[in-house]
Amino acid sequence: MMKKIWAIIIALFISGLALFHLAGAGENSNTGLEKDLKILYTSDVHCAIDQGWGYGGICAVKQSLAEDYHVLLVDDGDAIQGEPIGLMTRGEAIIDIMNATGYDIAIPGNHEFDYGMETFLKLAEKAEFPYISCNFNKKGALVFPPYVIREFDGVKIGFIGVTTPMTIRDSAPKYFMDENGNYIYGFFQDKTGDGVYQAVQKAVDGARAEGADYVVVMGHMGDEEEVSPWMYTDVISHTSGIDAWLDGHSHDAEQVVMKNKDGQGVYRSACGTKNANIGVLTISADGALSTELYSWSAGISAPKLLGLSNPATEKVAEAADTLDQKMNAVVANTASDLVINEPGAKMRDGKPVRIIQNTETNLGDLCADAYLNHFEGAEIAIVNGDGIRADISKGSITMNDIMETLPYGTKLDLVEVTGQQLLDILEWSVHAMPSEFGGFEHVAGLTYEVDPDTKTPCVEDDEKMLSYIDESMRRRVSHVKVGDEELDPNAVYKLVTNDFILMDGDGFTMFRQATVLQETETTDSEALYEYITGTLQGSIGEEYASPYGQSRMIDAGSGKNP
Numbered sequence: 001m002m003k004k005i006w007a008i009i010i011a012l013f014i015s016g017l018a019l020f021h022l023a024g025a026g027e028n029s030n031t032g033l034e035k036d037l038k039i040l041y042t043s044d045v046h047c048a049i050d051q052g053w054g055y056g057g058i059c060a061v062k063q064s065l066a067e068d069y070h071v072l073l074v075d076d077g078d079a080i081q082g083e084p085i086g087l088m089t090r091g092e093a094i095i096d097i098m099n100a101t102g103y104d105i106a107i108p109g110n111h112e113f114d115y116g117m118e119t120f121l122k123l124a125e126k127a128e129f130p131y132i133s134c135n136f137n138k139k140g141a142l143v144f145p146p147y148v149i150r151e152f153d154g155v156k157i158g159f160i161g162v163t164t165p166m167t168i169r170d171s172a173p174k175y176f177m178d179e180n181g182n183y184i185y186g187f188f189q190d191k192t193g194d195g196v197y198q199a200v201q202k203a204v205d206g207a208r209a210e211g212a213d214y215v216v217v218m219g220h221m222g223d224e225e226e227v228s229p230w231m232y233t234d235v236i237s238h239t240s241g242i243d244a245w246l247d248g249h250s251h252d253a254e255q256v257v258m259k260n261k262d263g264q265g266v267y268r269s270a271c272g273t274k275n276a277n278i279g280v281l282t283i284s285a286d287g288a289l290s291t292e293l294y295s296w297s298a299g300i301s302a303p304k305l306l307g308l309s310n311p312a313t314e315k316v317a318e319a320a321d322t323l324d325q326k327m328n329a330v331v332a333n334t335a336s337d338l339v340i341n342e343p344g345a346k347m348r349d350g351k352p353v354r355i356i357q358n359t360e361t362n363l364g365d366l367c368a369d370a371y372l373n374h375f376e377g378a379e380i381a382i383v384n385g386d387g388i389r390a391d392i393s394k395g396s397i398t399m400n401d402i403m404e405t406l407p408y409g410t411k412l413d414l415v416e417v418t419g420q421q422l423l424d425i426l427e428w429s430v431h432a433m434p435s436e437f438g439g440f441e442h443v444a445g446l447t448y449e450v451d452p453d454t455k456t457p458c459v460e461d462d463e464k465m466l467s468y469i470d471e472s473m474r475r476r477v478s479h480v481k482v483g484d485e486e487l488d489p490n491a492v493y494k495l496v497t498n499d500f501i502l503m504d505g506d507g508f509t510m511f512r513q514a515t516v517l518q519e520t521e522t523t524d525s526e527a528l529y530e531y532i533t534g535t536l537q538g539s540i541g542e543e544y545a546s547p548y549g550q551s552r553m554i555d556a557g558s559g560k561n562p
Contacts, residue, residue: 034153037070039216039281043248044109044273045075046082047407049097049316050301052275053294056313057302059101061278061294063310070152073102076248077109077163077220080123082389084327084403085319087525090115091123093319099128100311105148106131107161109220109248113171114408117185132161132218134203135188135196143185146203149212157283158207158215160242162200162235164249165189166227168463170386170438174503191462193229197238204241214243214283222250223270226432226464233258236266244269244281244289253277255291267291327400332532334540338363338392339547357385357436360549360561364388364442366540367406367524370531371496372444374522375414379482380445381496382425384506386438387524397532397540406525410498416515419489422446424510426477428466431458433476433562439506443552446487448480451556465507478556498524 040062049055058073065071079098080091091112098106106129112120124131124144134146147160165187168176176185188195204215221232228234232247240260245268253272260266269291271279278294296302303313337343340356340363347353356364367388371381390404417425426448429441433452457473458466469475480487494517502511522530532540543550548561555562 032153032155033070033283033285035069036285037072037152037155037157037283038065039157039246039283040065040071040073041076041218041246041271041279041281042074042079042275043076043220043246043271043279044078044251045275046078046111046273047080047086047094048083048274049085049094049319050303052296052301053278054275054301054303054313055097055101055316056308056310057296057306058275058278059310059312060302060306060308062102072104072150074159074218074246075103075106076218076246077107078111078248079106079109080120081111081114082407084400084407085323087403087407087409088323089319090119092126093315095123095126097312097315097319099126100315102311103127103129104150105129105159105161105218107133107218107220108136108144108163108167110164110167110170113167113175116172117175132159133163134160135165135199136161136163136185137188138185146199147207149207149210155214155283156210156212158204158210158212160200160203160207160215160217161219162196162203162217163187163220164222164227164230165196166230166464169465169505169507172500172503172505173463173465189230189463191229193234193238196230197235200235201239201241204239208241214289215241216281217242217245219245220248222247223252223254224250226435226437232268236260236268240264242266244291246270246279246281253293255293269293327403328398330396330398331402331529332397332536332538332540334392334394334397334544335542336362336540336545337394337547338366338540338544340364340388340391343547354436356388356442357438357440358433358562360442360551360553362544362547362549363392363405365444365549365552366531366544367528368442368444370528371412371498371524373531373535374412374520374527375494375496375518378414378445378494378496380422380443380493382429382441382443382501383498383524384438384501385436385440385442386506387498387500388442399529402529402532403525406523406528408500409523409525410500412496412520412522412524412527413499413502413516414518414520415495415497415502415511416492416517417495417511419487419491419493421510421513422482422487422493422495423475423477423480423489424466424469425508426480427456427469427475428458428508428510430476431456437506439501439508442549446480446482447552447554449478449554449556450562451476451478452562460507463507465504466509 080094240262251273271277341352345353457470461467
């Protein structure tokens with residue numbers, strides 16, 4: 001009966017994407033498999049323990065398919081961070097849930113490191129499944145095995161892990177350094193990409209030498225042009241011997257067949273984020289490879305709608321019970337929607353259009369004001385757009401809303417910067433406009449003009465961080481005012497930011513020369529709670545009514561928000 005029920009459920013919620021046949025490097029006409037192998041994968045779950053399929057749904061799908069198929073369940077990174085359950089348990093609750101769900105292999109994404117290197121490595125030991133990565137290294141030595149091989153009916157499948165070198169910038173660079181500020185952890189990054197390509201090829205060759213009939217890469221690389229030369233397309237086109245690439249990082253759900261350096265087809269599959277989809281790679285008994293997405297499109301999660309009960313749902317309930325009372329209490333109200341997305345706009349796939357990483361918004365202003373509010377005597381505050389992760393809807397605000405908005409738990413610090421350093425900070429902040437950039441800074445205590453049509457003078461280093469600003473070029477940023485006064489490049493200002501930015505986060509290397517006045521244990525979400533419930537007395541009013549903020553950033557040409 002259970003088998004029939006799940007067959008109906010899967011048929012109802014399959015995404016409708018066509019199955020793709022792969023003419024890959026390792027395709028065989030007869031694998032020796034006695035039954036098909038289903039490789040289920042998740043990616044960028046970001047603590048969505050009971051959203052979409054939820055871990056309970058994933059567990060149930062794996063159990064059901066195991067009645068007729070060989071089944072493996074793998075994760076492509078960014079599992080332990082993204083919502084309060086991750087932050088408040090430093091990822092431990094997520095590892096417990098993944099253990100109960102029955103994961104077989106995982107790789108680190110960039111956000112696995114957000115609680116610090118020591119914390120992640122302890123979580124990896126706690127995991128009842130191996131972490132693999134062919135490029136995450138300490139002083140050149142791999143931290144995890146580059147690959148693992150799993151065997152079914154005598155057929156060997158090699159799984160290779162690879163993590164984006166953007167992790168160093170997108171997490172906190174300090175976590176990858178020793179006590180003297182020297183990088184000791186890395187991802188074989190360089191400007192050409194060769195370090196990563198060679199690491200992947202070495203792992204592929206190693207797996208093949210051990211008899212792997214198929215090679216599947218588990219990647220956390222993505223398709224965003226900013227990460228070039230480390231996009232999945234870059235790696236596939238510079239390697240050979242890969243049959244399929246299961247990818248994460250960019251939160252897309254694209255299904256692409258592309259050629260490797262030898263002209264052979266490699267199928268790249270991604271499954272989006274927040275457990276909306278379960279990716280499925282099938283290796284059939286006749287040697288064919290195919291892929292599909294199981295998509296849960298109902299407004300209620302699979303475990304809740306179906307009343308599922310399994311080891312995963314039990315762990316989810318155990319974790320949720322410890323948080324519910326505190327997280328669901330109403331702490332304030334807002335008269336307006338506070339946004340990270342363009343109001344009313346949708347992309348072709350129906351997803352909202354994110355603007356928090358290239359446009360001033362009322363929520364960005366609110367968060368920056370909360371930073372500034374925390375330190376007496378502070379003049380300026382900046383908040384990186386990639387740290388602001390969720391809208392706050394008009395009406396009641398709970399602690400859960402606040403922590404979902406600022407889920408990373410970064411800590412506030414007060415520093416001294418010169419006016420020139422501040423100019424450089426703003427220039428790097430807008431260097432990618434009109435494209436998104438995680439380090440786009442929302443500001444408090446200052447205003448400025450920006451010309452996004454001017455070519456950026458910012459020059460990046462091998463790690464995609466700011467190397468220097470070419471002073472022979474015109475700057476994008478001008479007419480900076482601190483309060484009502486023109487910025488003085490030689491003056492010293494007290495600026496509030498978070499420890500992520502101070503550790504070279506998002507490439508802000510100019511903070512290496514800043515003087516730290518005060519380090520705190522106050523997190524960004526705590527500061528926002530403090531500002532809303534204290535200074536604003538629980539009511540966010542008309543000063544935050546415009547979704548595009550308070551014109552702290554002005555387009556130099558139009559005189560309006562860019």
